[in-house]
Each structure stands twice: as structure tokens, then as C-alpha cells.
Amino acid sequence: MTQQDGPERAPQGQEHHTATYEQGRFCVARCTCGWRGPARRARSQARTDAEGHSAAG
Secondary structure, three states: OOOOOOOOOOOOOOOOOEEEEEEOOEEEEEEOOOOEOOOEOOHHHHHHHHHHHHHHO
8 A cells, every 4th residue: 555645534423534644664553533653663563452442433
């Protein structure tokens, strides 16, 4: 995946939409609500962070 501009904000009470973005050697999960996960070297871990956020959100 390529780095993209920040996600649009989701209105409160709406579904969270997460995606992962490359930042150099790292991968970061982001959500439409503004949440951002920690930078990870493993894409799979960034996806796990995103899934955890979506489940908790």
C-alpha cells in the first residue's frame, strides 16, 4: 500500500473504517474516527491493531 492523506473523520456513532499505510520501513493503522495505531514493522501486526480498534470501537 502507498501512503495516503489522512482519513476522513467518521461521525460519532458510525462504523469505523480502518486501513494500513506505509511510512518508510513501518506500517501504521488508521481509522476514519481519527485513531492511529503505533508504527509497526510487521504489516500483520498493524492489521491486528486495526481489527482490535474496530472491535472495540
